[in-house]
Amino acid sequence: xxxxxxxxxxxxxGLIELFKSSNWDEMHVQVGEFELFLSxxxxxxxxxxxxAAAPAAAxxxxxxxxxxxxxxxxxxxxxxxxxxxxxxxDGLIAIRAPNLGTFYRAPKPGAPPYVEVGQTISEDTEVCxxxxxxxxxxxxAGVRGVVREVLAKDGQMVEFDAPLMLIEPAx
Amino acid sequence: xxxxxxxxxxRGEIAARVVxxxxxxxxxxxxxxxxADRESMAAQLADRTVVxxxxxxxxxxxxxxxxxxxxxxxxxxxxxxxxGFLSERAALATLCAEHGITFIGPRPETIAALGDKLEAKALxxxxxxxxxxxxxxxxxxxxxxxxxETLGYPVLMKASAGGGGRGMFIARSASDLAAGFDKAxxxxxxxxxxxxxxxxxxxxNARHVEVQVFGDGNGxxxxxxxxxxxxxxxxxxxxxESPCAAMPQGLREELHRAALSLVASVKYTNAGTVEFLYDxxxxxxxxxxxxxxxxxxxxxxxxxxxxxxxQLQFRVASGEPLRYTQDQIPVxxxxxxxxxxxxxxxxxxxxxxxxxxRWQPPRGAGVRVDSHCYDGYLVPPFYxxxxxxxxxxxxxxxxxxxxxxxxxxxxxxxxxxxxLPLLRHIAQQPDFIDNQLNTRWLETTGLxxxxxxxx
Numbered sequence: 001x002x003x004x005x006x007x008x009x010x011x012x013x014g015l016i017e018l019f020k021s022s023n024w025d026e027m028h029v030q031v032g033e034f035e036l037f038l039s040x041x042x043x044x045x046x047x048x049x050x051x052a053a054a055p056a057a058a059x060x061x062x063x064x065x066x067x068x069x070x071x072x073x074x075x076x077x078x079x080x081x082x083x084x085x086x087x088x089x090d091g092l093i094a095i096r097a098p099n100l101g102t103f104y105r106a107p108k109p110g111a112p113p114y115v116e117v118g119q120t121i122s123e124d125t126e127v128c129x130x131x132x133x134x135x136x137x138x139x140x141a142g143v144r145g146v147v148r149e150v151l152a153k154d155g156q157m158v159e160f161d162a163p164l165m166l167i168e169p170a171x
Numbered sequence: 172x173x174x175x176x177x178x179x180x181x182r183g184e185i186a187a188r189v190v191x192x193x194x195x196x197x198x199x200x201x202x203x204x205x206x207a208d209r210e211s212m213a214a215q216l217a218d219r220t221v222v223x224x225x226x227x228x229x230x231x232x233x234x235x236x237x238x239x240x241x242x243x244x245x246x247x248x249x250x251x252x253x254x255g256f257l258s259e260r261a262a263l264a265t266l267c268a269e270h271g272i273t274f275i276g277p278r279p280e281t282i283a284a285l286g287d288k289l290e291a292k293a294l295x296x297x298x299x300x301x302x303x304x305x306x307x308x309x310x311x312x313x314x315x316x317x318x319x320e321t322l323g324y325p326v327l328m329k330a331s332a333g334g335g336g337r338g339m340f341i342a343r344s345a346s347d348l349a350a351g352f353d354k355a356x357x358x359x360x361x362x363x364x365x366x367x368x369x370x371x372x373x374x375x376n377a378r379h380v381e382v383q384v385f386g387d388g389n390g391x392x393x394x395x396x397x398x399x400x401x402x403x404x405x406x407x408x409x410x411x412e413s414p415c416a417a418m419p420q421g422l423r424e425e426l427h428r429a430a431l432s433l434v435a436s437v438k439y440t441n442a443g444t445v446e447f448l449y450d451x452x453x454x455x456x457x458x459x460x461x462x463x464x465x466x467x468x469x470x471x472x473x474x475x476x477x478x479x480x481x482q483l484q485f486r487v488a489s490g491e492p493l494r495y496t497q498d499q500i501p502v503x504x505x506x507x508x509x510x511x512x513x514x515x516x517x518x519x520x521x522x523x524x525x526x527x528x529r530w531q532p533p534r535g536a537g538v539r540v541d542s543h544c545y546d547g548y549l550v551p552p553f554y555x556x557x558x559x560x561x562x563x564x565x566x567x568x569x570x571x572x573x574x575x576x577x578x579x580x581x582x583x584x585x586x587x588x589x590x591l592p593l594l595r596h597i598a599q600q601p602d603f604i605d606n607q608l609n610t611r612w613l614e615t616t617g618l619x620x621x622x623x624x625x626x
Contacts, residue, residue: 099230100223100237102244133236157244159222160231161206 012036013135086151086163093143094151094163101130101137103152103164114138115165119147127165130158145169173489174198174249174273178242179213181253182232184559185465186213187543189251192481194218201245203238205231207551212543221245226553232256235263242272249273249488255555258464259286275488277440277463278388284437285461295458298436300429303448303457305371312352315370316345322372328352330359331367338362341373377610378449379403380415380456382430383472385483386439387493394427395472395480396502401608402597402617404520409613410597411468412507413475416568417606418449426456433461441487442469442480451609467510467560470541474506474564505571506564509594511542511584512556516593517625524552528586533578537564537571550587558589572604596621 019027019038029036088094097103105113105128115127126138127147149166152158176199179189190200190213202217207226214220221241224231231237235257242250250272252258264279276282285291292302306318308331319326319342328351330338338359342348352368360366383395399415400408415423430445444466446459469480478500487493514520526549532540542559544550550558563578565571579595597603597617 100221100241102240132240135236157221157241160224161222 012137016135088163088166091168092148092166093145093169095127095139095141095143095165095167097130097152097158097160097162097164098139099130099132099137100160101132101158103154103156103158104129104131104136105150105154115141115147117147117149120170121145121147121167128152139164141167143167143169172196172198172485172491174485176201176245176247177249177251177275177485178203178238178245178247178272179217179251179253180232180238180241181251181256181258182208182211182213182543182554183557184212184541184543185253185467186211187216188481188541189213189253190216192479193251193485195479196482196485198249198485201241201247203232203241205553207553210549212545212548219245226551228256228554235260235266238263239266239270239272242267243270247272249275249485251275251484252464254464254466259462261286273488275441275484277443281437281439282463285443285463288460291460292458294437295433298429298433300433300458301456303371303374306369309368309370312349315342315348315352315368318370319345319348322370325373325375327371327373328355328368329371330355330363330365331369332363332365333359338366338368372450374448374450374457376451377401378415378417378451378608379408379446379459379610380418380426380449381444381446381462381466382427383466383469383480384430384434384439384443384445385441385480385487385493386434386443387487388438388440390435390438391493392431392435392439393493393495393497393500394431395476395478395500397423397426398468398471400468401610402603402613403610404613404618408468408510409594410507410509410603411471412505412568412571413471414502414505415449416505417451417608419454422449422454422456429456429458433458442484467557468508470539470560470562471506471508474539474562475502475504476500477503504564504566505568506562507568507571507575508560508562509575509579509598510557510590511559511561511582511594512590513550513558513587514556514590515588516590516621520590522552522556523588524550524556525587526550527558527584529583531583532559532561533581535578537574538562538578539564544584558584561594568606569604572598593618593621596624 015029015036025040027038115121121141122144123142125141127141128139129136130139145167147165148168152164177193178201179186180203193200199218201219202213203221203223204214205224205226206222223237223241233256250267257263259282261279261283264274264282267274304322309315325341325343328340338355340351340355356366356368378399378401380397380399382397384392386392396413397415398411398413400411402410433445442465444462447456448459449456473480513523515523527544530544530546539562540559544558561578563571563574565574576598579598
């Protein structure tokens, strides 16, 4: 397991706080395969494949990410039971939510989804975004195989540990 | 009721209590739970349950952003923090306010001001609330002796920069001060780089008394009587009762006035508790601190006043005025609460989580049990060990004690170790029955007698 896979959303948040409280123009952090580039220059494109670029006014991970949609009271259905209790069919593996948040299939509105049903993925493939209070974190598949079903709905809240996608693992 | 859906973000008995209170008012309740609490009572009672994170509190109940995100995503317009966890963290109240969520508790600035002990003391002093008599800096033993003559022995010498008891000592005479002053001052200088000392009156025979208050945010404040929580172990309350039967009526009125004067001065909103030390020998009260939240022991106040304080929290938070006047809140009868914990009183109170195979709390007139437990419930190892509160009410303290003894005798809990034997022991002690108690009684008398019984 690479060091990058140990980076948690809280860690990213901590780094952003650090950047905000500093008077630096840019910050570039690389830990294993994890890479974070923060800049106060809205035109900055980063030193390479940036996870996200921070706009000048509000240094937060929003530039490359969709806008959070909070469900209004009227449309938020009240129902029993969490998604975490869904049965997983034999032979398939669920990619589960690493934390509660809003699920996004694409890196930004209008962009093609990270993955489509039928697509072959590897452990490192980013499959979706999960957002908590405007902090967007990509989720890596963690498994090699083929996407068979996307269970979570785009723009909807997913609970911690909820199955997001079903993967048929590679033999 | 302007609140239509609340997110309950605590766990255990208070979460169940909050969900029930909300539903009684026609408010939908969404319960935020960690993965370990999916089967909890609050989750079963709630209209919807949301798993917000894994078992460790840091990744679930202690993350303000997760809680507010959940509230927004589930369409909640209010959030109830319960007690403990983030209930007195101004940051959560602020985050709620920023996102249009009604935080059911005091304003963030009130939480912040009262949470700072020095600022709280300054506010108390400004409101004319008595503090423990003490001095400013004291230069040497001679000066200390002069100050002690004024304050009266015994006195407590403390290091200004202090903490953890270093540089602190009790002096019962002038020779104690002469013998101890330089040593303590040097100890403080070594530990904190500052040998400055000051003095406070040492209260030998103290009770812990506290006043339940409510404010509407506009300066209208009410009290719901006082509680005596003198039976403590390591500053953890074990028994709580209302009223404080040991306190004369004149002093009780002074206590209530002091509490109200402090909370009125900050235009306090919602429920709070003003804690005091009751110096029994001198018949004086001294302010300790304000707890800006609902407390574990609120049920004894409910029992003697007839108010549902959690429902009142919802009403006040929704902007309803406090329609009562103080004379509409009489205190009737006596109530005692004791805390049932999953811990082993024979093994230094080691937590003993596990599955409850039989949960049979007592029932009957004047007996109330606030708990989240049931047959087959697994008490998880990640959190506080409290599994419930037994609350008994009667016309007076003597009858209340008898009822408590009977109720404890009828309580049956199997599957894990609890502190029930200790609760039964305390309820039978002559000092408890005769109300001859102070804050050190349990550790110096009650527990040694309990241990001796086992040998």
